[in-house]
Amino acid sequence: MTENTSHTRPYSGVIAHLKQAGLRPTRQRIALAKLLFEGENRHVTAEDLHAEARAAGVSVSLATIYNSLHQFTDAGIMREVVVEAGRSYFDTNTGDHHHFFHEDTGSLEDIPTELINVSALPAAPQGKSVQRVDVIVRVSADD
Amino acid sequence: MTENTSHTRPYSGVIAHLKQAGLRPTRQRIALAKLLFEGENRHVTAEDLHAEARAAGVSVSLATIYNSLHQFTDAGIMREVVVEAGRSYFDTNTGDHHHFFHEDTGSLEDIPTELINVSALPAAPQGKSVQRVDVIVRVSADD
DNA sequence: TCTCGTTTCTGGAATAATTCTAAACTATTG
DNA sequence: CAATAGTTTAGAATTATTCCAGAAACGAGA
Numbered sequence: 001m002t003e004n005t006s007h008t009r010p011y012s013g014v015i016a017h018l019k020q021a022g023l024r025p026t027r028q029r030i031a032l033a034k035l036l037f038e039g040e041n042r043h044v045t046a047e048d049l050h051a052e053a054r055a056a057g058v059s060v061s062l063a064t065i066y067n068s069l070h071q072f073t074d075a076g077i078m079r080e081v082v083v084e085a086g087r088s089y090f091d092t093n094t095g096d097h098h099h100f101f102h103e104d105t106g107s108l109e110d111i112p113t114e115l116i117n118v119s120a121l122p123a124a125p126q127g128k129s130v131q132r133v134d135v136i137v138r139v140s141a142d143d
Numbered sequence: 144m145t146e147n148t149s150h151t152r153p154y155s156g157v158i159a160h161l162k163q164a165g166l167r168p169t170r171q172r173i174a175l176a177k178l179l180f181e182g183e184n185r186h187v188t189a190e191d192l193h194a195e196a197r198a199a200g201v202s203v204s205l206a207t208i209y210n211s212l213h214q215f216t217d218a219g220i221m222r223e224v225v226v227e228a229g230r231s232y233f234d235t236n237t238g239d240h241h242h243f244f245h246e247d248t249g250s251l252e253d254i255p256t257e258l259i260n261v262s263a264l265p266a267a268p269q270g271k272s273v274q275r276v277d278v279i280v281r282v283s284a285d286d
Numbered sequence: 287t288c289t290c291g292t293t294t295c296t297g298g299a300a301t302a303a304t305t306c307t308a309a310a311c312t313a314t315t316g
Numbered sequence: 317c318a319a320t321a322g323t324t325t326a327g328a329a330t331t332a333t334t335c336c337a338g339a340a341a342c343g344a345g346a
Contacts, residue, residue: 088228
């Protein structure tokens with residue numbers, strides 16, 4: 001689409017990602033996006049990401065972390081996963097998939113859609129449509 | 144099991160339910176159990192139940208509502224359902240089943256297990272065992 | 287039925303996660 | 317480079333929930 005012009009350093013990938021999402025590539029969004037999208041899929045809470053940013057020497061307020069996670073989610077480049085009361089996880093994998101939730105560690109692990117067969121869904125009540133089907137497999141250490 | 148003796152009015156069912164769960168049948172637990180277990184399966188939040196109790200003329204503190212819901216859950220006569228960040232639902236149906244979550248109204252609706260076929264679950268990571276599999280079908284008004 | 291040891295309840299303070307707000311700041315565009 | 321619109325931020329405010337310590341209620345035994 002847009003080409004790399006003159007003096008601006010070639011998009012670091014992340015910047016393109018943000019622009020496509022309609023988000024101004026600010027210092028903090030770029031830093032967060034790098035942490036989130038460069039590498040494997042991630043499942044983070046706001047606090048997680050905040051700590052990670054600090055650790056990486058990036059100064060970003062917690063409010064901005066929340067704003068960014070929601071903006072990324074609204075833009076469709078992340079999605080929110082709710083597995084524990086009082087805590088939201090944000091997932092960089094927006095494709096169709098499910099999760100293992102490790103109750104002891106509080107961590108999430110993807111399960112590819114193909115591995116789980118959800119069928120015969122009852123029709124959504126009339127006038128309603130299905131937004132998403134979440135499957136959460138809760139696991140914990142053997143007793 | 145226990146028989147109805149003399150002067151104590153026959154167990155109102157709810158009392159037996161509580162005793163079996165190992166919970167002393169106090170005024171507030173009896174009232175809450177009646178609201179919860181006499182009738183159809185229910186999905187309530189602590190606030191919901193608190194309001195309902197008040198409406199029924201029963202005076203119970205919010206702290207007790209929380210305590211009771213957790214005790215009922217620990218005793219296995221209710222279960223907790225997490226579908227929205229920052230809000231816990233408690234379900235009187237402890238059998239195997241799933242849920243529709245109506246995003247507009249914030250209400251839950253049971254889906255009998257038979258209607259959903261979850262198969263080919265990947266083995267739980269070693270040393271771990273599956274506690275539960277939750278399927279949440281999120282629906283909302285057509286766009 | 288009275289008494290006592292325990293469990294339970296309660297209001298209010300405390301905590302935790304998240305959102306709001308208004309002011310300061312920074313991309314972007316001309 | 318200036319103007320404007322979008323962003324960030326610290327801190328206050330909210331919301332849901334838990335904690336606490338004293339008061340009240342339960343139930344076993346005399």
